[in-house]
Amino acid sequence: MSEVQALNPKDDDPILNGVGKLVALIFGPDRHTRSRTAAILMCALMYMICCWAAFYVAELGMIRPFAPRLLLVTTVPVYAVLYALIRSGKTRHFKDPALMIPQNIFALLSISFAYTALGPYDRGVVMVLIALVMVFGMYTHTPKQSALVGGGAMLLLGLSMGVLSHIDPAYYPPKFELIRFELMVGTLPPLTFTAYQISTWRNRLIKQRRELKLALEQVQQLATHDSLTGLCNRRHMQDKLENCVGRFDRYGERFTAVLIDLDHFKQVNDRHGHRVGDDCLSNFAKAAVTVLRDTDTIARWGGEEFLILMPNTSQDKTTVALERLRTALADTALSSAVPALRVTFSAGVAVHDSVTSLSQTLERADQALYQAKALGRDRVEMAPPVKR
Incomplete structure (x- = not known):
């Protein structure tokens, strides 16, 4: 010994x-x-x-x-x-x-x-x-x-x-x-x-x-979560993404980044006011938390944009999860002031790869989201694999 x-x-x-x-x-x-x-x-x-x-x-x-x-x-x-x-x-x-x-x-x-x-x-x-x-x-x-x-x-x-x-x-x-x-x-x-x-x-x-x-718990909650939706804020999500990159580098655990944008959200604010717009954001967040897995994390990335972090998830499973969210959103009253109001979303999906950095993965998800909007919105687009 x-x-x-x-x-x-x-x-x-x-x-x-x-x-x-x-x-x-x-x-x-x-x-x-x-x-x-x-x-x-x-x-x-x-x-x-x-x-x-x-x-x-x-x-x-x-x-x-x-x-x-x-x-x-x-x-x-x-x-x-x-x-x-x-x-x-x-x-x-x-x-x-x-x-x-x-x-x-x-x-x-x-x-x-x-x-x-x-x-x-x-x-x-x-x-x-x-x-x-x-x-x-x-x-x-x-x-x-x-x-x-x-x-x-x-x-x-x-x-x-x-x-x-x-x-x-x-x-x-x-x-x-x-x-x-x-x-x-x-x-x-x-x-x-x-x-x-x-x-x-x-x-x-x-x-x-x-x-x-x-x-201290309240301060930590305010520092790491969005006050309107209760979701992780951008800074806290950035830390989670970097942790996932570290696990990917050490253990090869892949993760998927999904960038979501609510379609025509500016028109909701213009027609119904910002209070209804806030209700939409808050209830969208609740619907997303309900249908996503416990291991998934959703954050308010900015304005009407949201980012979902999905560990150990393939593109096919990501598509299934986003369809569940789309179905739940269609059945959700987003504002009591306008009960009939519904919104759709566009999404760009990118799987993190060993040849790309975190910023490149997020850029690929953003480009896929831009393509979803250009093709008519209310759809999900997959970022193509990175060529080695």
């Missing part, structure tokens, strides 16, 4: 294929699903670490013995279900596809339970876990969700402190619970407000990015 092959292993390497299949099996087939399953598995790992720490703390007598087991038997099935839902793609169309709100609810319930199970002098560590939940949600929640999570945390812990200190004042000393409640009231509201602000800024940034993307 050469050094280049060693540095650039082939795609059919069984080891790499095996790793890729394993990753897809665990994390999902697409980027978004993999990101969400990775997040859910990371959270599950954190819970497993916390459960392991709870068993160790129980051995030290800092937490009631049943608590670690209860945390474990609830955490495993909950995260198994969450993982299955996300990995299967069933949450893809949810407003919360990563199921962050259900995770936060479960986290708050678990933390509240841990608070009740810890010893009288060790419950302060729960405040750190609440802060962790708030920070984790800052970059995924909406502002409203951040406020609800913060308010829910304060409500659950506040109720736990009040109810338990009333039921069992020996294990939950009211004075200690009051101090912790005051600390919670002093820390969670500012943290909730910060999470709310960050969520607001993030949403605003997402909205701005979406608007910028839409604006």
Whole structure:
């Protein structure tokens, strides 16, 4: 094996294929699903670490013995279900596809339970876990969700402190619970407000990015398409033609250029006005897009002239396509203001050849179009093959 092959292993390497299949099996087939399953598995790992720490703390007598087991038997099935839902793609169309709100609810319930199970002098560590939940949600929640999570945390812990200190004042000393409640009231509201602000800024940034993307798409549409007909403009079609020339030079893929001119279009404008003329151009474009193949491209070349680019198309197939367009045009009402108005077209066809340049191919199509007009219009003329 050469050094280049060693540095650039082939795609059919069984080891790499095996790793890729394993990753897809665990994390999902697409980027978004993999990101969400990775997040859910990371959270599950954190819970497993916390459960392991709870068993160790129980051995030290800092937490009631049943608590670690209860945390474990609830955490495993909950995260198994969450993982299955996300990995299967069933949450893809949810407003919360990563199921962050259900995770936060479960986290708050678990933390509240841990608070009740810890010893009288060790419950302060729960405040750190609440802060962790708030920070984790800052970059995924909406502002409203951040406020609800913060308010829910304060409500659950506040109720736990009040109810338990009333039921069992020996294990939950009211004075200690009051101090912790005051600390919670002093820390969670500012943290909730910060999470709310960050969520607001993030949403605003997402909205701005979406608007910028839409604006760029509109600018690109205006730069590459004709505003009246919606077809490619001349500049964009020129780029497509040059790309086809490149493919012809590399792979021998022939293409045909068809130059079309609407017959007696000036008379339409003179008799009915430019608004009717614009309707004719627009509806001609719609008819052409309907009958042409998906691989064909039509552009407004200038005024009432259109250029059709037809990859891998012979002269016979081009004639059939243009007859379909002629039939569709005869059945199309081009303007609601003049329902009976119909127009015909003349066309010149040239197949690109290796001995000619792109400009020569277009010149041949133009000469064939001129000949179609000279012979009475409403017809298609083929440019003769180039002599080698």
